[in-house]
Amino acid sequence: MNQVINKKVKFLDLGPKDYKETWDLQEEIFGRIVEIKIQNRNLDPKDQLATENYLLFVEHPHVYTLGKSGELSHLLLDEEGLAKKNATFYKINRGGDITYHGPGQLVGYPILDLENFFTDIHKYLRILEEAIILSLAEYGIEAGRIEGLTGVWLDHIAQKNPRKICAMGVKSSRWVTMHGFAFNINSNLEYFNNIVPCGISDKAVTSMHLELGRHVDESEVKEKVKRHIADLFEMELI
Numbered sequence: 016m017n018q019v020i021n022k023k024v025k026f027l028d029l030g031p032k033d034y035k036e037t038w039d040l041q042e043e044i045f046g047r048i049v050e051i052k053i054q055n056r057n058l059d060p061k062d063q064l065a066t067e068n069y070l071l072f073v074e075h076p077h078v079y080t081l082g083k084s085g086e087l088s089h090l091l092l093d094e095e096g097l098a099k100k101n102a103t104f105y106k107i108n109r110g111g112d113i114t115y116h117g118p119g120q121l122v123g124y125p126i127l128d129l130e131n132f133f134t135d136i137h138k139y140l141r142i143l144e145e146a147i148i149l150s151l152a153e154y155g156i157e158a159g160r161i162e163g164l165t166g167v168w169l170d171h172i173a174q175k176n177p178r179k180i181c182a183m184g185v186k187s188s189r190w191v192t193m194h195g196f197a198f199n200i201n202s203n204l205e206y207f208n209n210i211v212p213c214g215i216s217d218k219a220v221t222s223m224h225l226e227l228g229r230h231v232d233e234s235e236v237k238e239k240v241k242r243h244i245a246d247l248f249e250m251e252l253i
Contacts (some may be wrong), residue, residue, distance in 0.1 A: 018055060019065040021131050024250045027243065029073040034080070034105060034116065036072050037124070044069050044126045046192045052128070052189050066191075070238055070244065070252065073124065075116040077102035078146035079210060082184050085112035089211040098111050100209065111165070111184030113210045119201030119224070121237060125244070129190040136187050138166060143196055146243035147181045148229040152170055153239055156180075156226055167198075169221060178219040180226075200224065200241065 028035065048066050057065040059184055077100060081092055090104060090113055102117075116122055129139060144160060147167045151158045158180060159171035167181035180197040199222035207220045225230045244253050 016174075018052075018060070018063055018130055019103065020247075021065040021068065023147075024068040024070050024125075024127070024248075024253050026070045026252045027072070028237070029071055029072045031118075033193045034075045034078040034103065037071070037075070038105070038107065041071070041124055041126060044207065045188075045191055048126065048128055048191045049189050052130075052191070062160070064132065068128060068131060069124075069126040069251070070241070071124040071126065072241070073122050074118060074120065074233075075122060076237055077115075077117040079104045079113060079205060080109075080114055081106045081113045082109045082111035084110060089113040091211070092209045096209070102206070107194070109151070109184040109186045111182075112200070114182045114197060115206050115210060116197055117202060117206055119199070119203065119222070119233070121198040121233065121240065122195070123240065123244075124195045124200070125192055126246075127192050127249050129187070129192060132250070134190055136185075136192075137193065139187075140183060140185065141158050141203075141245045143183060143244070144181070146240055146247055147196065147198055149243045150236060150239040151180070151223070154223065154227065154231075156223065166196075168218075169226065176219065178221040180221050180223070198236075200231050 051064050051066050144167050148158045158167050158169050161168050161171050165183045166179050168177050170177045170181050183196045185192055185194045199225045202222045
């Protein structure tokens with residue numbers, strides 16, 4: 016690995032923001048990082064530039080997004096139905112199937128050059144999952160993984176009523192990541208009834224609000240997730 020290692024990560028809390036505007040911002044940052052990596056190929060190691068890393072937190076208006084491996088039939092609404100739900104729909108360039116974003120949900124977009132940390136996309140996904148698992152544990156919610164499925168699940172061991180609380184879908188090129196996770200805190204879960212979430216029809220979706228029976232302080236959850244991500248990746252947030 017002949018590049019300048021940079022473990023500093025710029026953290027941006029974008030607050031409520033349109034999905035397409037945020038996607039465009041991701042693409043801009045992603046493209047900038049990839050371009051530096053391409054330029055570095057032709058430079059002597061001592062002349063190479065360090066690549067930047069970003070962690071974006073955002074809350075989107077109601078929107079459904081379909082990944083590259085997803086099926087359009089998993090969206091159960093037509094254009095009129097989307098309009099009635101005040102929701103939008105996008106086909107996007109991440110992995111995975113269809114998911115929902117909306118108010119009360121923490122969406123995280125790490126745009127990292129993994130060569131600054133490790134070059135293992137499976138480890139990357141497991142670390143993101145672990146950050147959510149550790150955050151939930153601080154509220155007394157036991158969560159974990161189900162073999163063969165991405166994301167974070169409740170009742171993941173006995174699986175009598177397995178339910179997903181955090182979905183994940185990422186894109187990676189030249190070890191640079193984009194897209195990320197969607198963590199249901201106070202989400203309106205009725206919106207999930209309009210899709211086959213992540214293409215999985217036999218498992219439920221849940222939120223911290225539903226599990227705890229109360230409204231959850233989203234800013235508090237953000238801080239916990241942010242801290243766990245920083246610790247697990249051994250990154251310095253700036």
